[in-house]
Amino acid sequence: MSEAVLLIGTKKGLWIGRSDAARTQWRLDGPVPEFEMQGVYAVGIDTRGDRPRLFVGGTSEHWGPAVFHSDDLGATWAEPPEGSLGFPADAGASLERVWQIQPAPAGQPGVVYAGSQPSALWKSTDGGVTFELVRGLWDHPHRTEWGAGFGGQAVHTVLPHPTDAEQVSVAMSTGGVYQTADGGTTWKPANQGIQATFFPDPYPEFGQCVHKLAGHPDVPERMFAQNHHGVYRSDDGGAIWKSIADGLPSDFGFPIVVHPHEPATVYVFPLIADGNRIPTEAKCRVYRSRDAGSTWEPLSAGLPDVSYVPVLRDAMTTDTADPAGVYVGTRDGCVYASADGGDSWAEVARHLPDVLTVRAAVVG
Amino acid sequence: MIAVRLPTVLRPFAAGAERVEVEGTTVAEAFAALDPPLRRRLTDDQGAVRRHVNIYLGNDNIRDLDGLDTPVQDGDELLILPSVAGG
Numbered sequence: 212m213s214e215a216v217l218l219i220g221t222k223k224g225l226w227i228g229r230s231d232a233a234r235t236q237w238r239l240d241g242p243v244p245e246f247e248m249q250g251v252y253a254v255g256i257d258t259r260g261d262r263p264r265l266f267v268g269g270t271s272e273h274w275g276p277a278v279f280h281s282d283d284l285g286a287t288w289a290e291p292p293e294g295s296l297g298f299p300a301d302a303g304a305s306l307e308r309v310w311q312i313q314p315a316p317a318g319q320p321g322v323v324y325a326g327s328q329p330s331a332l333w334k335s336t337d338g339g340v341t342f343e344l345v346r347g348l349w350d351h352p353h354r355t356e357w358g359a360g361f362g363g364q365a366v367h368t369v370l371p372h373p374t375d376a377e378q379v380s381v382a383m384s385t386g387g388v389y390q391t392a393d394g395g396t397t398w399k400p401a402n403q404g405i406q407a408t409f410f411p412d413p414y415p416e417f418g419q420c421v422h423k424l425a426g427h428p429d430v431p432e433r434m435f436a437q438n439h440h441g442v443y444r445s446d447d448g449g450a451i452w453k454s455i456a457d458g459l460p461s462d463f464g465f466p467i468v469v470h471p472h473e474p475a476t477v478y479v480f481p482l483i484a485d486g487n488r489i490p491t492e493a494k495c496r497v498y499r500s501r502d503a504g505s506t507w508e509p510l511s512a513g514l515p516d517v518s519y520v521p522v523l524r525d526a527m528t529t530d531t532a533d534p535a536g537v538y539v540g541t542r543d544g545c546v547y548a549s550a551d552g553g554d555s556w557a558e559v560a561r562h563l564p565d566v567l568t569v570r571a572a573v574v575g
Numbered sequence: 576m577i578a579v580r581l582p583t584v585l586r587p588f589a590a591g592a593e594r595v596e597v598e599g600t601t602v603a604e605a606f607a608a609l610d611p612p613l614r615r616r617l618t619d620d621q622g623a624v625r626r627h628v629n630i631y632l633g634n635d636n637i638r639d640l641d642g643l644d645t646p647v648q649d650g651d652e653l654l655i656l657p658s659v660a661g662g
Contacts, residue, residue, distance in 0.1 A: 248584075271616075272627055273584075273616075273625065273627045273628060273657040273658070274584075274585070274616035274617075274625065274628070274657075275615065275616060275619055275625050277615070290612070292610070292611040292612055293611050293615070294611075294612075294615050294620070297619075297620030298620050298621065300621065303621075304621075305619040305620050305621045305623065306619070306620050
């Protein structure tokens, strides 16, 4: 019997929502969260294997970061004795936080990527139990020039190519988009056309503050980016980016996600500006485009008409069910879910700590 | 033996124990003898004491002594305390 699971990573722990496959009635495990008092910046759901594997990347301000996995939908969690990932001695850095846990596409069983602070990419080939530092990106000559955004300096997005295991895109704040075509050995910046409003040269080779990348497996050459001011699409795999912000009330925001079955349908959550990080018109509104960013519509049914809080970069997601579920979590601890691609929304949770990340899947 | 006394929040990493006993002539050696999941909560992947972890030998924070190189002897007790941090 199918069931749905929703992982809600917050600043003070993990909440797990559960539903039947219809995804219209959710209940939260609790009352105490898992990983209590840890900042859960990354969660993941790997649905490729015989049974789903859940991931959590949590950071205790006292006891440090760690990645755990669960093969029983969150009833129990495990980590290897020496931890899932850590910098080798010669790297001269220590792991501060895991920002992203991204299972690779179905054709690469066992491969899971992680992105961290400080900015590094990690690759697991054992299903996400242990990860190795991807040296090609860590040793990149640009690394010393990558900066720290307000949230820290991190690889926060990993977007593996859907069919070519050698190709991976990452995004970091700050630094921008980098891509490999040889399995991680060499990396090139891919930021042409993306603006950096905080530099004298607004179009540098790298250094942009790309907040999130997204793509659809059926159209691998098309990618979307929500930038620190700027919403972009690339139709050539990241070589050139063009603005798709016309029609949005603002080009500032953090998340961007693509519909699981409609490659031209994309969602963002506009905020007024860098210096005014509240939703446009102070209304909680997800904006949807069904034509790859040419036109946009606000989605409001079931979302609050007054809101002063952002949705952070990893706090919007979709599941892969049909009809598609879309989920957003806010900095005031609310989670809204749509089981109809965004047409209507219902509150799943309220009064949690700041929501940092959400992932959902229908499993079983 | 060196005793390492744990705050409540770390006891799950020591099978619930309030204190564990290990061998060692320095704090670093004593920590190296801890179970890795517990050791990793005290020191980071480069082996440094985590910033918001305080380790006391008697009334002295080891940061004010020789850090992880602080000598310890049989019967000593290391008290682990989280600092007041976070919001």
